[in-house]
Amino acid sequence: MKIESDLMRGAGPVAVLRLLEAGEKYGYELVQALEKQSDGVLAMGQSTLYPLLYNLEAKGWVASRTATAENGRERRYYRLTGKGKKKLVAATQQWQSLAAAMGKLGVLGT
Amino acid sequence: MSEAIDPEGSIWQTPLRDLVRGRINGRLDWRRRVRRAELPQAARDLIVRVVRRTRLWRLEKSAVAQELIAHFSDALAAGRSAEEVVADFGNAKIAARLIRRAKLRNRPLAWHVTKYVTRAVIVLMLLYGVVIARFFLLKPSIKFDYVAQLNARLNAGPASEQAWPVLRQAAMALGLSPANRDPFFDERIDRKEDRDLIEATPADAAWPRLTTWLDRHENGLALLRRGASLPSVGFVLGPNGSAYDPEFGWKQCPVLAEADPAHPSVVGILLPFLGLHRDLAKVLSADARYAAVSKNGERAIGDLNAMFDLGRTRRGDFLIGDLVGLSIDRMAFEQIRLVLRESPAIFSDAQLIGLAHRIAGIGGDTPATLVDLSGERDSFYDMVQRTYSDDGHGDGSLTAQGAQFLSMHAALAGAVNDHHQPARATAGQLVLSASMPLVASRRAVLNEFDHLLATGDASLDRPLREDNDDDPISDRLVAIKDSAWETVRLLPVAQLFPAIKSLRANVERMLGEKEGVEVGIALELYRRRNGSYPTSLEALTPTFLPRVPIDRVGGGPVRYRVIAGRPVVYSVGGDHDDDGGRAAEYRGGPAPAIAAYWGTRGKEIDGDWILYGGRAD
Numbered sequence: 188m189k190i191e192s193d194l195m196r197g198a199g200p201v202a203v204l205r206l207l208e209a210g211e212k213y214g215y216e217l218v219q220a221l222e223k224q225s226d227g228v229l230a231m232g233q234s235t236l237y238p239l240l241y242n243l244e245a246k247g248w249v250a251s252r253t254a255t256a257e258n259g260r261e262r263r264y265y266r267l268t269g270k271g272k273k274k275l276v277a278a279t280q281q282w283q284s285l286a287a288a289m290g291k292l293g294v295l296g297t
Numbered sequence: 298m299s300e301a302i303d304p305e306g307s308i309w310q311t312p313l314r315d316l317v318r319g320r321i322n323g324r325l326d327w328r329r330r331v332r333r334a335e336l337p338q339a340a341r342d343l344i345v346r347v348v349r350r351t352r353l354w355r356l357e358k359s360a361v362a363q364e365l366i367a368h369f370s371d372a373l374a375a376g377r378s379a380e381e382v383v384a385d386f387g388n389a390k391i392a393a394r395l396i397r398r399a400k401l402r403n404r405p406l407a408w409h410v411t412k413y414v415t416r417a418v419i420v421l422m423l424l425y426g427v428v429i430a431r432f433f434l435l436k437p438s439i440k441f442d443y444v445a446q447l448n449a450r451l452n453a454g455p456a457s458e459q460a461w462p463v464l465r466q467a468a469m470a471l472g473l474s475p476a477n478r479d480p481f482f483d484e485r486i487d488r489k490e491d492r493d494l495i496e497a498t499p500a501d502a503a504w505p506r507l508t509t510w511l512d513r514h515e516n517g518l519a520l521l522r523r524g525a526s527l528p529s530v531g532f533v534l535g536p537n538g539s540a541y542d543p544e545f546g547w548k549q550c551p552v553l554a555e556a557d558p559a560h561p562s563v564v565g566i567l568l569p570f571l572g573l574h575r576d577l578a579k580v581l582s583a584d585a586r587y588a589a590v591s592k593n594g595e596r597a598i599g600d601l602n603a604m605f606d607l608g609r610t611r612r613g614d615f616l617i618g619d620l621v622g623l624s625i626d627r628m629a630f631e632q633i634r635l636v637l638r639e640s641p642a643i644f645s646d647a648q649l650i651g652l653a654h655r656i657a658g659i660g661g662d663t664p665a666t667l668v669d670l671s672g673e674r675d676s677f678y679d680m681v682q683r684t685y686s687d688d689g690h691g692d693g694s695l696t697a698q699g700a701q702f703l704s705m706h707a708a709l710a711g712a713v714n715d716h717h718q719p720a721r722a723t724a725g726q727l728v729l730s731a732s733m734p735l736v737a738s739r740r741a742v743l744n745e746f747d748h749l750l751a752t753g754d755a756s757l758d759r760p761l762r763e764d765n766d767d768d769p770i771s772d773r774l775v776a777i778k779d780s781a782w783e784t785v786r787l788l789p790v791a792q793l794f795p796a797i798k799s800l801r802a803n804v805e806r807m808l809g810e811k812e813g814v815e816v817g818i819a820l821e822l823y824r825r826r827n828g829s830y831p832t833s834l835e836a837l838t839p840t841f842l843p844r845v846p847i848d849r850v851g852g853g854p855v856r857y858r859v860i861a862g863r864p865v866v867y868s869v870g871g872d873h874d875d876d877g878g879r880a881a882e883y884r885g886g887p888a889p890a891i892a893a894y895w896g897t898r899g900k901e902i903d904g905d906w907i908l909y910g911g912r913a914d
Contacts (some may be wrong), residue, residue: 234389235392237364245399245403258374261363
C-alpha cells in the first residue's frame with residue numbers, strides 16, 4: 188500500500204530516526220530496512236531519502252561520517268545524536284497519542 | 298583505494314587548485330569519480346544529472362556524488378538490476394531540487410547571513426533606484442517672486458525718498474566705494490585692540506589725522522546725513538539691481554548658480570549695502586566725537602540721528618539687516634555715553650530731551666518690537682519652491698535641481714566643506730549627494746520649519762531671562778544635527794534655520810544699552826536741575842524718565858550707584874550677583890557688556906553688565 192506524501196512527510200523522519208536508534212546505517216541500508224520492517228508501507232522514493240537525511244542533519248538530529256567499508260566502498264554512515272534521541276522520544280509519544288486517538292475514533296485497531 | 302591517473306583530471310584538477318580548495322587528493326572532481334565508478338552507464342548518467350542540477354558548491358557536489366555512487370553500488374550488490382536501481386531512485390529533477398534545498402540548510406550561519414544581507418541590499422538598491430529615478434524626473438516650480446516682494450518693501454515711495462542713490466554718492470565722496478576706496482579706511486591705529494583710524498578718539502595720537510580727514514569730507518558727510526534721513530532703503534535687489542554697479546566697484550558675482558538667473562533666489566541675492574552702512578555709521582560716529590570735542594552739540598546730534606536713521610534699515614528686511622542695524626544703534630549709544638561723560642554741556646536740555654525721545658522710539662520691552670522673522674520665512678519658502686516639486690496640494694519631493702542648489706548652499710555655509718580635511722570634505726559631498734533623494738517631503742520640511750519659526754516668533758515676545766535655560770529650538774536643531782538620518786531628512790531646515798536665540802541676545806543687549814542711555818540722559822537732566830545726581834533712580838520718574846527699566850538679566854529694577862561722583866547704571870549680569878557696578882573683565886580689562894549673558898554660560902562671568910557710566914565709558 189502506498190502512503191500519501193503528506194502522511195509520509197510526517198512519518199518518514201520519525202521512521203528514519205527510529206531505525207537509526209539501533210545503530211548507525213548508510214543510505215541504502217536505510218532504504219532496505221524501511222522497506223523490510225514496514226512491509227513496504229514506508230518504502231520511500233530513494234530520491235527523497237537523501238534530502239530527508241540532509242535535513243535531519245541540518246536540524247542536528249543525526250550526524251554522519253564517511254568510512255570505507257570492508258568491500259572497499261566509501262559510504263556515508265548516519266547516526267542518531269543526543270538531540271535526535273530526544274526528538275525521537277517526543278515524536279514517538281506524539282505518534283502513540285495519535286494512534287490512540289485514531290483508535291478511539293475507530294480508525295485503528297477495529 | 299588509490300585511483301588510476303586520469304590525464305584530463307590531472308590537468309584540470311591540479312594539486313594547486315585542490316590545495317586552494319583545501320583538498321589535496323583531487324576528490325573535488327566529482328565528475329571523474331562518477332566516471333570511474335563501477336556502475337552501469339544509466340546509473341552514472343543519473344548521478345551526473347542529479348548532481349549537476351543541484352548547483353551546489355563543488356565540495357557539496359562531491360559529497361552527494363560519493364553518496365549516490367555508494368547507493369547505486371549497494372543496490373546492485375543487493376541484486377537489483379541496472380534498470381531497477383535507476384527506476385527505484387525516482388525523478389532526477391525532483392531529487393536534485395530536494396537535495397539542493399537540504400544541503401543549503403546545512404551551510405554555515407555566515408553564508409545564510411551573507412545571503413539575506415545581499416538580498417536586503419539588492420532590495421534597498423532597487424528601492425533607491427526608484428527614488429533616484431523620481432528624484433531626477435521631478436522639476437521645481439517657481440510660482441512666487443519673493444525678491445520682487447522684498448524690492449517692493451525696501452523701495453516703497455517716490456524716487457526722492459530713496460536713500461541708496463544718495464548714500465551711494467556719499468560713499469563715493471567719502472572714498473568708501475570699492476572702486477575708489479580711500480586707504481584711510483584700511484589704516485590701523487591699535488592692532489592689539491583691533492581699532493582702525495576711523496575709530497580714533499581724542500586720546501589717540503592719530504586723532505588729528507582723523508579730524509583733518511573729517512574736515513576735508515564735509516560734503517560727503519552732509520550727503521551721508523541727508524541720505525540716511527530718507528525713509529526708503531532704495532536698494533534694488535536682484536540681477537542688474539543696485540548690487541551690480543561696476544562704477545561703484547561692485548561687479549556681478551552671483552553667489553549661487555540659479556535655476557533662473559533672471560529671477561534669483563532670496564538666499565542668492567547680494568546685500569553689500571549692509572556692510573557699507575556699518576562703514577558709513579563709523580564715519581558718523583567719528584564725526585560725532587569730533588563735534589563733541591569741538592563743542593558743536595547740534596552737529597553731534599545730527600550725526601547721532603543719522604546713525605539711528607541708518608540703523609532703521611533693519612526693518613522689513615533680513616535678520617542680517619537687523620543685526621547690522623543693532624550694531625549701528627549700539628555704536629550710537631556708545632557715542633552718547635562718551636559725550637555725556639566727557640562733555641555733556643555741548644547738549645542743551647532741549648537737545649537732550651529730543652535725543653531721549655528719539656531713542657525711546659527704538660524698540661520696546663521685548664525683541665519682538667525690533668525684529669520679526671517674516672523675511673526669514675520668505676527666504677525659506679523661496680528656497681523650498683526652488684528645490685521641491687509642487688503637487689498642487691502643498692506637498693512635493695526634492696528635485697535633482699533643488700539638491701544641487703542645496704549642495705551649493707551647504708558648501709557655502711561650510712556644512713560639508715572642510716578645507717583642513719579635503720578627503721573628509723569630499724566624502725561629505727558624496728554622502729550628501731547620494732542622500733539627497735532621502736530628504737523629507739516639501740510638506741514635512743515646511744511643517745518642521747513653520748513649527749520652529751512659530752516657536753521662535755513666540756519667543757521674541759518674551760524676555761530672555763524668562764527662558765529658564767529652556768531652548769526648544771536649539772534642542773530640536775541639535776537633535777537633528779546629532780542624528781545622521783534627521784540631518785539628511787531635514788537638511789534644508791538644519792541649513793537655513795536662523796539662530797533665533799543669538800538674535801534675541803543681540804537685541805536684548807542693544808535694548809539694555811538703550812535703556813542705560815535713556816537713564817543716563819535723565820540723570821544728566823536731573824543733575825542740571827538739582828545740582829547733583831539722585832540717590833535712587835525712582836527720583837527720576839516720572840519727570841525725567843517714564844519708569845525705571847527692568848534689569849534684563851536679573852529682573853527687578855536696574856541697579857544704580859554713584860561712584861567717585863559719577864553715576865553707574867548696571868545689570869547684575871549673567872552671574873546674577875551684584876558686584877557694585879564693577880564691569881566684568883575680558884583680556885585683562887573691563888568689558889562693560891561681556892556679562893550680558895543669559896543661561897548657564899553667563900553664570901561663570903564675574904562682574905556686572907554696565908549699561909551707563911563706569912570706568913569703561
